[in-house]
Amino acid sequence: MRRACDRVALLLAVGLLLAGGIAKWLDPLGFQAAILGQVRLPLALAGLLALLLPAAEIVLGAALLPRASRRLAAVTSSGLVASFVLWKFGLLATGFAGDCGCFGGLLRLPLPWSLVLDLALLAACLRLVLVREPGPAR
């Protein structure tokens, strides 16, 4: 049962990180516009974020697959996704009703649904952080 939970968490985390990362990576201008729609930032800084964040999500999603990097990727992903969750709660509090741009041009999600997905992703990442991998045979 526990192993099944771990597998579901792994699939969920890898799937969401890769899907969101690739969708944004393909459409950096769209994501840059989404960032600018949420916060006043210089264009160049928003552009840099629009390049780096999707790349990081893709790399973290892929790094969850090999056991050697899984724990580090899970810890880093948890931090990243937790910051997204906090950011989106802040946006909700300001009454923001637009698309957060989390899935680029692939999927336009209302903010509350995007927050639900992020919470699921955060739970999956935290689960992976807590998983005990079987140690080497002694």
Place this chain on the structure above:
Amino acid sequence: MALVHPLLPGDQGESLSLRPLPLLLAATLLLAGLRCALPWRLPRFAPALSATPAAAIPWEREPLLLDLRLQRAGSWRNQVAFDEERWDDGLRAVLLAGGLGRPLVLVAEPLAEPRLEQVALRLRRELPGCTVLLLAGGEPALPDAWRRP
């Protein structure tokens, strides 16, 4: 390099290896760099952001012209100066001019400037009921009937 995992229950504590970290950082930079080397807008994600020919703009629906060249605003009918640096003021001007739900036509030159696309994308997100168009050819393409006497 390894850190003792602080979240794990039990007394053994598992190490969190930081060895893959440089590889992950390098891969992130590589992917970001690779994206820079590709065309900014891949065809599938650019359905209607290319500039629209003047003949294809629904002039009969009285579109609002958003002019990003502030010093020129006022020469045309339904023209509103739009300063993307003062976004909220620009949106307020659009709303005051009754622009909500009407086609919005961005006029500025050169049209190839990515800044315009960013403005168009952001307008689309924030005013979802409006059609946002980029006028191909800039001001010279505006119909004469729209010139203010």
